[in-house]
Amino acid sequence: MAAERAAAAIGVGGGLRAAPVFLADRPRLRRLADGLLPWLLPAALLALWVAGAERGWISPQVLPPPLFVYETLRDLAVSGDLWLNVSASLQRVLVGFAAGAFIGLALGSAMGLSRRFEAYVLPTFNALVQIPVLGWLPFVLLIVGIGEPLKYILIAKAAMVPVALNTLQGFRQTPVALREVGQVYGYSRRQQVLEIVLPHAVPTLFTGLRLGFTKAWLSLVVVELVASSEGLGYLIVYGRQLFQLDLVMAAVVVVGAIGYAIDRLLDALEAFAKRRQPGAAP
């Protein structure tokens, strides 16, 4: 709060300050203007797009009019095609993420709990992590073929890396003082882990899971673009091949909307986990 005030004092940051100065003594109008400002840019772009399409500045083959994109989206939704592809994508991302998160949590906690295991595995893990999902794609493709396992494996790999690294990080950051308290109280190893190490690792762990899901979603689109016959990424490629840009844009909008919804959800979950962290401000 103090930061906001100080920043606002010199005109940096702050939300309400953004509204034009002449509204300074009319708080309600100011709030209205502030609420409308974010819509200015999308509205202007949309107007430009509509006008461009109507006046024929832009060929519909290059940029279909917004109404056309909307109609395509509606048709997709009504015919059930949208749901078919969305559910295919969601299933892939959920299965892949669940597998990746599980392996990541297991690997990360094993490395966090046993220094010996860590010494054996971490350098190899670090080396393999340097190769991005797209680098693994042809390798896995040649081995397992183009079916569902390819998608699950690559999405799981993408999710696994940040989860494992953040889990390890979380396990490492137990305050020494607390560990000593545990020793003084004669905690068993199991108690140490469950009551001291784990609660402190939870926020970092959540960050890892969140990052993992973001990566899983990103990889899903890549994998579906390259190799699939259903799903949102496929819809995009299919539309591109038929030169139906309305279909491409409709699918891109859906990808963005789902990505946004997931991001908000994970943000709320993360905030919830952080509130429950020991020692966090109430």
Added chain:
Amino acid sequence: MSGPRTASPSLDRAELAALQPLRPADGSRWRGLVLPIAAVFLWWALSRLDLVNSALLVSPGKVAATAWDQIATGRLWRALAASLAREATGFLIGTAAGLVLGALLGLSALANRIVGPSFNTFKQISLFAWIPLISVWFGLGDVAKVVFLSLAALVPVVVNTCDGIRTAPPALLEVARVYGYTRWQTVTEVILPAALPSIFTGVYLALIYSWLATIGAEYLLVAGRGIGNTLVEGSEHFQMDLVIFGMVVIGLVGWLMNALARRLERRLSRFR
């Protein structure tokens, strides 16, 4: 906080942290070598014994021969040079644009209110989903690839520059006010230095992202040559040796960029 959150810089920092290789707490080096050596031996033994489909399970020797062939004929250098030139161009354009946009969003509350939410929504669209649209608008050549790479580099730079500027320590701003700094002085002497680490986070991520995007662009906009095309070629001709070689090269380049950025970061923090 009343304004919109401009993105999730905390997540970016976590991602950056994940890029820093953690060192084993146990200092011994030989333990780390056990697994790779065992894996290579197993690989060699399996390919030697012919237990598995040998078209896919190429021997380590074959991969080495392919690697030597790629290096000796200069094919590797041509592919790498093409990829790196693309990466550098996209990275520079994206970072420059990102610094300007990020500074604008960080310094002007009005600009942040107008552009911020749209930018956040735009950012949610999975990066690679843009490729088909970009291919319609810009073709399959280098222009399309550089546009895509710039986009990949732009996003983290905007997010972290804006965040660094907006979270400048209030105490410092107070001091600037007390000393009667002009707005320009406040920005150049207080806010920018305070925002530097955050800006560097953005640029660092931009470097990594644009490398990933280079591979992606070469993979999805198949035209021209580059290290991504080497992978595609290996994959299409069922040449596992070429695929493995390509993977190793991509991993090595990524690792080198990481090391370079980390060294720069250390130098930068010493300089401050």
